[in-house]
Every structure is written in structure tokens, then in C-alpha cells.
Amino acid sequence: MTLAHYMTVSGLLFAIGVFGALTRRNIIGILMGIELMFNAANLNLAAFNRFLAPAGVVGSAVTLFTMAVAAAEIVVGLALVMAIYRNMNTVYAEDINLLKG
Amino acid sequence: MDCLAFACLAGVTLVCALAVVTLRNVLHSALFLGLSLAGVAGLFASLGADFLFAAQILIYVSGIAVLVLFVVLMAGRHSELHLRQTNKQWLPALAVAGLALWSVTKVAQGFRIEAPSLRQPTTRALGKLLMGDFAVPFELVSLILIAALIGAIVFTRPETE
Known part of the structure; x- marks a missing residue:
């Protein structure tokens, strides 16, 4: 396997994530698309670490940091979804228009 | 294989x-x-x-x-199980996703390199790195996780007036 294969898979995963985050109406669906994008970036970091710098582990360390930030992001995002659902009784992005003029 | x-x-x-x-x-x-x-x-x-x-x-x-x-x-x-779950912007979204995919595959063309021989398990080296050179970012990440924990509790707490 070459590095190009892994990069293609991660690019496909990123494109699918972008498509999901842009087209989903449900906030939870948007968050799932963002998770897919995070995973594509992680996969790219790990692949570059394996192919270009096999002696070091800095790529893996940065991937771990990305995972921690992604976990924090999804926790806060889902807490916001629950707060919005309790106050406005909807999880659809187009119904949340409090600031619309 | x-x-x-x-x-x-x-x-x-x-x-x-x-x-x-x-x-x-x-x-x-x-x-x-x-x-x-x-x-x-x-x-x-x-x-x-x-x-x-x-x-x-x-x-x-x-x-x-x-x-x-x-x-x-x-x-x-x-009742939401059979509602349409996507908005009407699927064509621009497809264009953006296609652009991202095209650029990544374009860059990937320059990286047709085979993997070097399989290295040792990484866990030990990773632990040493996280406790050595990356100690400060490691502690900062724990700070971010604490902040996320507190934020999640604050957002989901029932309002008691």
C-alpha cells in the first residue's frame, strides 16, 4: 500500500463528512458529519507519521490531542443540543432563528 | 493480504x-x-x-x-422517522465536497511511496514523548477537558430560579 491510498481514503471520508455537515437538517446529524471530518484528519496524520517519519511518534501524539479536542467539542455540542431541545422543542437547524430580523 | x-x-x-x-x-x-x-x-x-x-x-x-x-x-x-432529513442545498454541498476530494487526490498523486519496514510498538515512545517534550500541551488538553466537562454540566443543568 502506498501513502496515496491512505490519503485518498481520508479525502473521501472528509468529503462525505463535509457533505453531511452541509446538508443535514438535524443538529445531531451535523455533529456526526463533523466527527467524520475529524477522523479523516486523524487518519491523514497517522498515515503521514507511518510513511514519512517511521522512527518518530509525533504524528501519533498530535492525533491524540486532536481526539481529546474532538471529544470536548462533541460533549459541548451535544449539551447545547439538549439545552436547545429543552427550550425550543426542536433539533432542526432551520427552526432555530431567534436572531433572524 | x-x-x-x-x-x-x-x-x-x-x-x-x-x-x-x-x-x-x-x-x-x-x-x-x-x-x-x-x-x-x-x-x-x-x-x-x-x-x-x-x-x-x-x-x-x-x-x-x-x-x-x-x-x-x-x-x-x-413522528420524525420518515421526515426528509436533508435540506435543499445538496447541490452546492456536493460541489464543495467534490472540490475538497479533488484537491486531496491531486495532492496524493505526489505521495506514491511504499511503507518503510514495520517498526516497533509505539506505546512506550508515545508515553515518553507525552511526558517529556509534549508535557505542556498534554496538561493544556486536560484543562480543555475540564472546561468541556464544566460547560456540559452548566448547559444541561435545569434552570432553578
Whole structure:
């Protein structure tokens, strides 16, 4: 396997994530698309670490940091979804228009 | 053998990711999200990143996917199961996603290099790195996690006036 294969898979995963985050109406669906994008970036970091710098582990360390930030992001995002659902009784992005003029 | 494993893992990951963004039932989407993240964990294992494989299983598959599933079950309604789940902007979204995919594959053309011979397990070196050169970012990440924990509690707390 070459590095190009892994990069293609991660690019496909990123494109699918972008498509999901842009087209989903449900906030939870948007968050799932963002998770897919995070995973594509992680996969790219790990692949570059394996192919270009096999002696070091800095790529893996940065991937771990990305995972921690992604976990924090999804926790806060889902807490916001629950707060919005309790106050406005909807999880659809187009119904949340409090600031619309 | 290597090729077959890579093809299977990549296929599982991408097909499940497609199911995540296209299925109508959000519950099915969340379940497929867990499977897709498990596929990414398998790709980490095929890259020889053993600690990342374990961390992916622990954090994503058994943490984040289950959390998303909980929220889907709490904030979902039965009447929504057959509603359209996508907005009308699928054509521009497809264009943006296609542009991202095209640029990544264009860059990937320059990296047709084979893998070096398989290295040692990475866990020990990773631990030494995190406690040595990366000690300050490591502590900062724990600060971010504490902040996220407190934020989640504050946002979901019932309002008591």
C-alpha cells in the first residue's frame, strides 16, 4: 500500500463528512458529519507519521490531542443540543432563528 | 493480504460513512457512525499505530458514538422517522465536497511511496514523548477537558430560579 491510498481514503471520508455537515437538517446529524471530518484528519496524520517519519511518534501524539479536542467539542455540542431541545422543542437547524430580523 | 485488509477496512469505513450522511433514521445514522469509527480504528491498526487503535476504540467507538446515541434517543420523536432529513442545498454541498476530494487526490498523486519496514510498538515512545517534550500541551488538553466537562454540566443543568 502506498501513502496515496491512505490519503485518498481520508479525502473521501472528509468529503462525505463535509457533505453531511452541509446538508443535514438535524443538529445531531451535523455533529456526526463533523466527527467524520475529524477522523479523516486523524487518519491523514497517522498515515503521514507511518510513511514519512517511521522512527518518530509525533504524528501519533498530535492525533491524540486532536481526539481529546474532538471529544470536548462533541460533549459541548451535544449539551447545547439538549439545552436547545429543552427550550425550543426542536433539533432542526432551520427552526432555530431567534436572531433572524 | 495487506491489500485485502486495507480494501476491506476502507470499504467498511466509507460505506458506513455514506450511510451516516444519507439515511433518514437518525438512530441508524448514529449506529453506522460507530461502525465507521471502528473502521478507522482498523485503518490505524493497519498503519502500525497500536496505541491510536486502542484510543480510537476507547474514545470514539465506546465514548462518542454511545453519547451521540444517547442524545438521539432523548431528543428524537417517533413522528420524525420518515421526515426528509436533508435540506435543499445538496447541490452546492456536493460541489464543495467534490472540490475538497479533488484537491486531496491531486495532492496524493505526489505521495506514491511504499511503507518503510514495520517498526516497533509505539506505546512506550508515545508515553515518553507525552511526558517529556509534549508535557505542556498534554496538561493544556486536560484543562480543555475540564472546561468541556464544566460547560456540559452548566448547559444541561435545569434552570432553578
